[in-house]
Amino acid sequence: MVLTSSDVTVGQFCTSSCGFHSTVLMPAGKRVVMVHVGDPGTQCPGLCAWPYAAPEYGPPGPTLVAPNGVGVDGTVINIATVIAGAVTNPFRDGYYQGDRLAPLEVATACAGIFGEGAYPGNPGNLLIDEKSEASFNAFGAGGRRFLLPAIWEPISGKCKVVA
Template sequence: MVTMFLKSMLFPLIFALALAPRSQGVSQSRSQSQPSLATTFNEIKYHGGPLLTKPNSINIYLIWYGAFSRNDRSSITDFFASFNPSKGLVPHQEPTVATWWKTIQTYKDKSGNSVSSTVKLVKQIGDIYSLGKNIKRAQIANYVKHKIETKVLPFDSNGIYLVLTSRDVIVERFCMGSCGFHDNIVVYTERTRLVYAHIGNPLVQCPGLCAWPYSLPAYGPPGQQALVAPNGVGADGMVMNIATIIAGATTNPFKNGYFQGDPLAPLEAVTACPGIFGEGAYSGYPGNLMVDKISKASYNAYGANGRKFLLPAIWELTSSKCKVIH
């Protein structure tokens, strides 16, 4: 399985949290004694496999599994709407979610085709615990496959079938070195592999891991304060992890695209840049971020309908560095 936040990237982040002080909603200057994380020792390499490169868009088929608040739903759907600059964005307000995606577009397949230029939420369905509240990863794969084969969801070779689970649902390995994962399945009616993914709501299960820097781990040093989340800790944690997953799923959909290390536990386009969100990031400090004057919420990207989001750095192939949105 392809997972995010595996041990290889968890340790630097958790260790960082134990070291660096941070005050809520306030940008800090980087200490000269702290090394920048903008350049890492990871080198993302292309292994020759296909990417999601069709010219129109990467289509998201969203499954809301469990009970979600209205705020969580609207925050996440607004995130996907933000890939389209015409969807409720204030003119000339930069950087945006679409700006962030431009770095992913520099990833190309062996024919020179770039990753699709945008991401689009095509269809949403809901499910109130048909599999129960304690789920194995294999169940998610079979669940998605069944939805496609029974035509509840369409067959789409350039799509990502994204299962979001609510905060009361326990998914195998979630919070145990993983905030979500992407993988692929064979749909037998078409004999073609499709990409699916899972993201959990970290609000009550592991906010200090999967919603950092909007929540801190319980074992961190005293006196630290989490940053203020613009859309709520659970929603913003999910958005950060969705961004990480779709970046990896598009550039390494079948475990033979762009990655570094073991193909079963790879570092991908975003997971090669753990804990980096702004310029000047170092261990335990996410970097210089914008701060809302009224709410004191920290963010680095503007989105649809007045939303503000925090998006992770992406490994930039041309510079071999972690590129932050700006």
């Protein structure tokens, strides 16, 4: 996993994606899956840290309070999205829909959906921290709060959110 800081520019980041996965051919001839996510907090929060930042495009709506800061929480959302794609479609011949060079993967199929009742411009019903008013849908180590994207569940044909 490659995470880059706000002073590092990566070609695809903020233009066509908020992160990506690919493979690297190692000297022994073995392919290794790698993922990249940049810092959305300063480079492109409206594209890659929604719903914690005002959307660059699409319907306007209120921004949510990020439990760990816009950059950190935007990065967590993007890491979860890219890892879900890397696990289900690591070599571009796994689980995806559409063109294999621009696949619609398990998390990108559910873009913008974080809770039940989501629709464009509204991430859905989320948990809210009483003290900070931060919105989230998952708990991590030490009681940390995070927002994880929904993923496509092919048997039901629906986006499944963290429960």
